[in-house]
Amino acid sequence: MERGMSDETIDEAALERFGEAIAELQDEALDARHDLGAVRSRLLRRPEPSGPSRGWLAFAGVAGLAAAALLWVGLRPAADTPLAFTLPDGQAGQAGAFVSADAPEAIAFADGSALELAAGSDLRFAEVDADGARLDLQRGRVRLDVVHRDDSTRWAVQAGPFVVDVVGTRFAVGWDPETRAFELHMEEGRVELEGPGLERRVVVAGQTVRLSVPDEPVAVAELDLPEPGDELDAVGPEIVVEPDEERPTRRRAALDWRRMAREGRHRDAIRAADWDRILALGGPADLITLGDAARFAGESEKAAAAYQAVRVRHPNDARAPQAAFFLGRLALARGDHAGAARFFDAAASEAPAGPFAAVAEGRRIEAYAAAGNAAAARQAARSYLDRWPEGAHATAARRVLGEALAVPPTTQRHAD
Amino acid sequence: MRHLGFVGDDAALVEALRRGEPGAPAALYDRHALHLRRVLARVLGVDDELPDVLHETFAQALSSIDKLDDPQRLEGWLVRIAVFTARGVIRKRTRRRWLRFMAPEEVPDPGEAPADPRARLALARVRRALNKLSADERIAFTLRYFEQLELREVADAMDVSLSTVKRRLKAAEKRFVAAANDDPHLREWLERSPRWSAA
Numbered sequence: 368m369e370r371g372m373s374d375e376t377i378d379e380a381a382l383e384r385f386g387e388a389i390a391e392l393q394d395e396a397l398d399a400r401h402d403l404g405a406v407r408s409r410l411l412r413r414p415e416p417s418g419p420s421r422g423w424l425a426f427a428g429v430a431g432l433a434a435a436a437l438l439w440v441g442l443r444p445a446a447d448t449p450l451a452f453t454l455p456d457g458q459a460g461q462a463g464a465f466v467s468a469d470a471p472e473a474i475a476f477a478d479g480s481a482l483e484l485a486a487g488s489d490l491r492f493a494e495v496d497a498d499g500a501r502l503d504l505q506r507g508r509v510r511l512d513v514v515h516r517d518d519s520t521r522w523a524v525q526a527g528p529f530v531v532d533v534v535g536t537r538f539a540v541g542w543d544p545e546t547r548a549f550e551l552h553m554e555e556g557r558v559e560l561e562g563p564g565l566e567r568r569v570v571v572a573g574q575t576v577r578l579s580v581p582d583e584p585v586a587v588a589e590l591d592l593p594e595p596g597d598e599l600d601a602v603g604p605e606i607v608v609e610p611d612e613e614r615p616t617r618r619r620a621a622l623d624w625r626r627m628a629r630e631g632r633h634r635d636a637i638r639a640a641d642w643d644r645i646l647a648l649g650g651p652a653d654l655i656t657l658g659d660a661a662r663f664a665g666e667s668e669k670a671a672a673a674y675q676a677v678r679v680r681h682p683n684d685a686r687a688p689q690a691a692f693f694l695g696r697l698a699l700a701r702g703d704h705a706g707a708a709r710f711f712d713a714a715a716s717e718a719p720a721g722p723f724a725a726v727a728e729g730r731r732i733e734a735y736a737a738a739g740n741a742a743a744a745r746q747a748a749r750s751y752l753d754r755w756p757e758g759a760h761a762t763a764a765r766r767v768l769g770e771a772l773a774v775p776p777t778t779q780r781h782a783d
Numbered sequence: 784m785r786h787l788g789f790v791g792d793d794a795a796l797v798e799a800l801r802r803g804e805p806g807a808p809a810a811l812y813d814r815h816a817l818h819l820r821r822v823l824a825r826v827l828g829v830d831d832e833l834p835d836v837l838h839e840t841f842a843q844a845l846s847s848i849d850k851l852d853d854p855q856r857l858e859g860w861l862v863r864i865a866v867f868t869a870r871g872v873i874r875k876r877t878r879r880r881w882l883r884f885m886a887p888e889e890v891p892d893p894g895e896a897p898a899d900p901r902a903r904l905a906l907a908r909v910r911r912a913l914n915k916l917s918a919d920e921r922i923a924f925t926l927r928y929f930e931q932l933e934l935r936e937v938a939d940a941m942d943v944s945l946s947t948v949k950r951r952l953k954a955a956e957k958r959f960v961a962a963a964n965d966d967p968h969l970r971e972w973l974e975r976s977p978r979w980s981a982a
Binding site for chain 2: 377382383386392394403405406407409410626
């Protein structure tokens with residue numbers, strides 16, 4: 368007899384489970400696409416209305432499309448091309464690049480925007496498109512000078528659970544994941560700041576915001592946030608961003624942890640996530656996201672479990688070396704130096720041209736040296752210097768090899 | 784002169800769009816693009832046409848912002864536009880299949896290519912089954928079971944009555960389950976805990 372549901376026995380619960388699983392696959396496929404920025408650019412390339420929105424209606428017709436086409440063909444031939452930038456090691460940067468600065472580093476973008484990364488800072492270029500970039504400051508301090516080109520200009524810095532949205536301005540952001548301390552100092556212009564329990568606020572030139580975030584979300588009243596005052600009126604009514612309404616369905620709850628993680632609400636995300644299910648069934652994108660959220664929240668064991676799941680269940684995925692690198696950092700932090708060395712070794716060897724290769728090779732020297740394996744440390748140092756003779760870990764490598772510490776004076780320092 | 788980012792809630796954003804305030808279209812997109820892309824993906828699948836459909840949805844919204852009655856309900860209004868746009872795409876694809884004299888399941892839609900081959904297979908089979916539903920049945924089914932909206936929310940998104948949604952959903956369930964029963968893979972996935980996402 369044929370198995371399966373009959374018309375009379377349609378099982379709505381089974382359809383819900385099935386639909387949830389399909390939605391997760393779709394979300395993974397969506398996460399892998401990077402077309403939101405391109406659609407945004409295309410949409411905003413349309414002429415903006417100068418008067419009431421009926422002007423938009425007129426422009427939305429053939430003339431508007433023709434104008435957009437002219438802009439596309441003639442004036443902005445590279446409008447969808449992501450902003451070019453050069454990493455401290457001289458290589459062309461791209462989305463996903465990771466810079467761990469042992470010394471101050473400066474990075475310039477093709478549109479004239481620039482950033483300075485303080486020594487001891489870790490920064491990931493999470494997204495880069497034609498309109499700007501989203502930077503993930505994992506620790507340390509970054510100073511940005513963002514050039515506002517047009518209304519589509521869009522930059523953001525994520526620092527722990529805080530997000531700084533930028534149009535064009537000069538400012539510095541700091542984040543210490545250990546003390547969960549955040550700092551924003553505005554030099555010029557204004558930005559919008561969002562964080563856990565924090566209404567979206569405009570912060571203007573001359574203001575400094577220092578916030579220390581406890582484990583639990585805090586009320587705005589508990590945060591000593593400066594009031595923008597009259598400046599606010601210059602751009603319109605003050606924004607009031609209500610917390611998301613209670614999501615009514617299980618499916619939405621399941622989706623929320625990703626959103627929380629994207630917004631930097633790492634503790635909320637790891638609480639909301641269905642760990643058993645994701646560890647057993649999740650794709651590499653979800654596992655990396657969950658591992659990162661747990662790591663930022665200081666939940667090392669959970670982070671390691673998520674990264675291990677990538678290694679075990681998706682060993683051939685392009686993100687497996689990334690998981691190995693972060694497993695190495697977690698091992699190093701808990702004093703498992705030999706284990707850390709193995710993970711750094713895997714990260715470097717599995718993706719020798721990947722964004723984590725240089726920093727993994729550099730940290731491998733540190734791990735072997737801390738483990739007391741001098742021979743392996745020297746070998747790792749030689750390997751590092753062969754590939755990155757002026758890299759961020761070159762000084763440490765030379766120290767291990769007992770060579771002169773001086774970096775060749777004619778070249779810029781590399782970071783990785 | 785620098786244009787600063789728009790600040791204000793959705794009602795203020797609607798007013799700003801109507802005034803033609805610089806930065807308002809960008810704010811509309813930034814606030815709602817992720818959600819609308821997800822709704823479109825549920826109904827249409829994740830394919831190469833999705834960016835065009837998302838663009839069309841926002842273009843429609845920007846050009847008809849004056850027609851929004853209650854600015855506080857911007858999100859729901861945008862979802863209705865997305866659903867309306869998706870319905871047009873489904874119907875266009877159906878016409879394309881008819882013109883080629885092929886059964887719905889024989890004509891592939893624009894590529895949907897997650898890296899995991901098992902995921903790819905699962906999504907392709909689901910798409911084939913969904914192609915046997917009418918546009919309205921498909922929308923009701925995917926919003927209810929993939930996006931897991933409540934029936935009232937599905938009705939709002941489709942701009943129809945609750946009873947109409949129930950009727951469409953019942954028909955969609957029958958047709959989808961029948962299609963699944965014809966496909967050994969789908970039938971098994973539907974009956975068991977879906978594990979094809981595991982490598």
